[in-house]
Amino acid sequence: MHGAGTKTAITTARDFPAIIDITRLTSRVGRGPYTGVDRVELAYLEWCLATDPDLFGLAKLSDGFVLLDRGGLSAFHQKLTGQVVWGKRDLRAVVGLKTPAPRGAAESDLRRLALRKFSDIPAAFRNFVPKGCRYLNIGHSNLSERVLAGFARADIAPVVFLHDVIPVEFPQFQRAGTAEAFSKKLVAMKEHAHCIITNSQDSLAKARAALDGRDRGMHFAHLGIDVPDNIMDVSRLNRPYFVTLGTIEPRKNHALLLDVWQELEDHLSEEIMPDLYIIGQRGWENVDVITKLEVLKDHPRIHEHNTMSDADMWPLVAGSHGLLFPSHAEGFGLPSLEAAALNVPVVCGDLAIHRELLGDYPVYANVNDRYLWQKTIIEQAEKRLEDLRDACAKNTPHIPTWDEHFVRVNGAVMGST
Template identity: 45%
Template sequence: MPGAGTRTATTAPEPKARLLDLTRLISRVGRGPWTGVDRVEAAYLKQFLAETESVFGLIRVSHQFILLDRAGVRALHQRLVGNVDWGRSDAVALLKRRLNDQRRRAEADLRRLSIATCKHDGLGRMLNRHLPDGTTCFNVGHSNLSEEVLEQIQAKQGLNLSIMIHDTIPLDHPDLQRPEVVDTFEKRLRAVGKFADRVIYNSAQSRADAERYFDAWGRMPEGVVAHLGVDLPEADATELPAGLDLTHAYFVTTGTIEPRKNHALLLDVWEDLAGDTAHETPTLYIVGSRGWENEDVFRRLDALKGADSRIKELSGLSDPALAALLEGAAALLFPSLAEGYGFPPLEAAVRSVPVVVNDLPIYGEILRDIPVYALPNDRYSWSTTISKLAEQNRAGTGQRETGSANIPTWSDHFDLVLKVT
């Protein structure tokens, strides 16, 4: 026994380890600006590197899983944000002709940075060999959500599996999806319900939607609602395409041109505005790439091409360019028919840009009284609201104070998500 006046030695607890699935970000290399889900995975990557806990990265590529330690994760982050160029393709990457050049170089770099690789059926053994007990695995990008993969991850002794669900739109609105997406998404959500220790939800609405399915399928994982934060890139008008006339009233809508985003409504509205000979028709900038199952909208857009058109498509804009475009807009228009979260209205609100949205539950939950709410597919309501905002913009009387101080932050998000992991 220790004598009087002596202190019993204590062992400091081991720092917690975190494993972050980074497959989503790698899948997007060379494919243009990040989407909303990409930004979430990037926010987790940045946060984990800023903390003291051990961090590992897991990436699935065509024929293998790749495991990175903190040094590898940090090196990957430097490449993803453009501070370091991707290296040369290796012999394995050169065989993958379907991949773009940047993606081949990225996969080659991952192998050079890795502490271990394995075939798909060896994931469990690799994680058991290299991860400390008590590791928490985070999957926030909707990648690798199969029973085969999640069962192997859960085989790691003492591992806790946290998965983010962004929405259940494929099951709630199958008519707005590509047919193959619905079945694939259901299998993924069932696997989450079966294997997740905890589900992270971006909103109370997403939680209610997902738990309705989990309840029907017989297992309810623990859940936490943590609203997502907003990162604001610095606006840079020099990155905008040459020749844009931003001297007249204009509006912006952003998002992949797919049925759910409801671009057809805005095309209808602009027909109404063009018929109002008493007022100059404002310009609508549609920022986003063409998606799927939307041929009628594509035909209408093709017919509108021309220097004198008041509807302009802009794809591949950088984040600084989009920020510059937004700052001068009369409003952001977001007539989406369904959203689990939806970053564009939040990003516009933080910049004090007026926002018009469909009256969806998610915006009442997060933005409250900041946006102008219009009824879904109410062409008259949207037309009159946009006309009013255009006139205010021309007269310089538009309201730019939107109460954006109440928008959730990433700090708020991680305070909730990480306080118990």
């Protein structure tokens, strides 16, 4: 849900040589559990490594770009997933005081693994890769005029995964300058991307609108869902509890849940008051919620976990009375589908993406109606866990797989000529 730890099983063919951008994964080294975007980029890296055509990796480091071959990418993946430890920081990383030590170690290893180093993406880049090679940008790092135009000039077709257009749809939930910077990325994509993949039909429609009606080379493919097979589906408490997952940022609407839990204290006795587990790193532009979390840090029924491991997180979700997902906007909403794969109830806002992926599975509640959320949570808490699971099992939506995703992606890339 929020971090690495579940092996992605991929057998789908890849019928084109590729250069995959691993800049975002490199930047995440040492920064805690992965976000949804990180996990998608990791899934693409594992797909590329599991398939036969020629493969290269690209990373933008503090001193320029490095190009890796398949062997270098495989070594990077082993270090990224903890199978092999990172090496020592080189002189460049040591003197780069602004580079955190874990990322410095990762960049040092990438420099040692590099096939070539570049200060830019020159037209001569085509000389190092086979004809028909595609550049895969999954994590939005290097999604710029400079990089996309550079690959286009080198006759290497850029393929971009566009997760969502939330920064321009909802600028009020972004850090200062984010919407403007994202608008520039959209312009670069419109001008130079050969193929654009989105994660849903909803995201595809919004992407077309944001790209001024572009239709050429636009496709969608639902993301795959990874759920461990051996989760212990047991409650850790003698009372009901609920879980919410995601970065603690304004768009995720944690404020609603904190308000609801404080009001529940006025309506429920201590014995039947449910617990709330908030799992996710603290984000940005969210002073009011962070302040409230600090005030409530000793609250006996509200528990914040910023670095919870997958090993602890999965059983906690599986044993809960529900996943609460009151986001104002979502590009895909991985946690809701992952909860559904476990037959865990979902309470969420009535967003088009939820309707597309989950159908009638969740309880939909207006994210501006605090009373409705309070009422729904009480109703869910009063039900037996077994009854909730049985009801969910009868209404489970289709849970997409990574193989299904990559079949569509491979077809889209090969069909975009």
